[in-house]
Amino acid sequence: MVTRNSKDLFDESTMSFGDHLEVLRIHLFKALIGLFVGVMLTLIFGDKLVAVIRSPIDDALRAQGITSQDDIAGFNLWDQARAWMTGEKIYDGKSMVTGKGVQALASFPKLQQVELAGTTAGSNDLEKLVKARKATGQPPIDIQANAVAVAGLEELSEFGIRCELKDHRVTLVAITGPEINDDHLGLLKPERLSDITTLDLRDTSITDDGLAHVVRLSQSLERLNLTGTDITDDGLKTITALKKLKTLLVSSPEVTDDGLRTIAGLKQLESLNLVGASITNAGLIHLAELKKLTELAISGEAITDAGLEKIVSGCRRLVRLELAGTRISDSGLATLKSLPSLESLNLNIDVSGGGQTGNEAFVSVSEQASLLVRVRPSQLAEALHRADPERFSKPEEVPNERPVPLQLIADEFAVFRTTADRMNKPITLNVQ
Structure with missing residues (x-):
């Protein structure tokens, strides 16, 4: 309520020109302060705010199979809304053929070739198809399938996962790169990978806990690549359950002589690469327990002539030996002449390459x-x-x-x- 003595600042009859300028100055000052605060908050928290806003949107798009601009071209908002209201499933362009349908192909008498990329058929379905045709006297069928789909690992496709099939069964899986962690290993399905023999996990962010997923996959695993990971001695205790392991690559500096003692329990081991691990002369005595070892790669200044003598006396079947960045002297090298089967010797001082021993088993992955x-x-x-x-x-x-x-x-x-x-x-x- 305005009384006789009150003064309305916005009443032109009572405001002087100076009063108008003062009001304008106050509002302009407030606006500048607000702009400054907004700019500073954007500079400090802008990326985090955008990430918070984008996260649920990105999740929703991925749930609809939209991961790129190309996917948006086929995205129909009306179809999505109708599906939400009616519960009707939208066809996403993927094959609706399942393993059951693939097995039915056994009764096609003249079928010679089938392309199954994009179906949900697993290795067991393919094996049943082959056996059923053989049992009924049908001619062999040439099956072309997407190995990643057969392995049931389409969720890892964005990480460049590579798989190989042999006789319609997944025998090799390679998941590499720092984006891969223990949670991703949890997606590996034992029922789809019961015949896997080679697993490449190089340069990933997996930990000791993640190796539990590896062990439950298959006892038929023969080759395991853990170079570039942070596996420790405790993690190596987990993989001792892989009794058929023949090739092992571990480069973590967290692996010590205690870890080598654990590795000695893998009696079928033929190739061992420990370049980058923290092994000393004392730990090399455990190598004598690996009676089938033919390839060995080790590194470190803690390895001297005394350690080399333990290798020579304990690993009599060595065909290939790599000694990277060690303190082996001329006199130490002279002891190698007593190794009857030694064919290849590498004295490279650089340990950054991780050594070549055992890598041949994984080289063909990218090529094939x-x-x-x-x-x-x-x-x-x-x-x-x-x-x-x-x-x-x-x-x-x-x-x-x-x-x-x-x-x-x-x-x-x-x-x-x-x-x-x-x-x-x-x-x-x-x-x-």
Whole structure:
């Protein structure tokens, strides 16, 4: 309530020009203070705020299978809303053929070849198909399948997982890179990987706890690569359950002589790479328990001539020996002449490469691996048209087009990627 003696600051009849300027100055000062505070908060907390806002949005998009711009091309908001209201499942472009359907192919008398990439058939389903055809006298069938799908590890496709099949069963899995942790190892399915013989986990962020997932996979595991991880002596105690292990690579400085004592319990071990581990002369005596050891790689200034004598006396079947960055002298080398089967000796002083011993078992992974990529058909057609306009006509635009899977071996993928780069990247490849 305004009384006779009150003064309204916004009543022009009572405000002087100076009063107007004072009010404007106050509001302008408040605005500048607010702007300054907003800018500072954005600079300090901006990234975190964006991450908090984006996180549920990203999760929702991934739940719908949308991980790239290409996926958005086939995303229909109305279909998603209708599915939410009616409970009707939206077809996501993936094959609806399951293992049960694949097994039914056993009754197709003239079937000679089948491509199963994208189905949910596992190795057991493929084996049942092969056995059923053999039991009924059907001719052999050439089965082409996506190894990652057979392993049931599509969730790890974005990390570049590689798998190999032999006789329709998954025998090799390679999951490498710092993004991989113990939780990812929990996705490995024992029922899909009962015949795995090679597991490559190099340069991952797994810990001792994660090795429990490795042990429950399969007792048939023969080759295990743990180079570049932070595995400790305690973790090595876990893998002693792998009684058939023949090749082991461990480069963690947390592995000591106690860890080597544990490794000595792997009686089938033939190749051992400990370059980067903290092994001393005292621990080398445990190598004598590995009667089948033919390849050995060790490193460290704690290894001297005295340690080499223990190797020579305990590892009589050595064919290959690597001594990286050790303090072996001329007189120590002279003792190696008593190793009757020694064929290869590496005295490289650099330990950063991790040694070559045992790596041959994992070299072929990248060369033989196949990659499942997703590409829009119109993009592929456009690339073909640009490469050979006379042979391939210009494609028409297709609305709401979804990417389709395309399986390429490593060499084909390299050529495909190079071609796309040369043509100003008309194709976006999403590795599955």
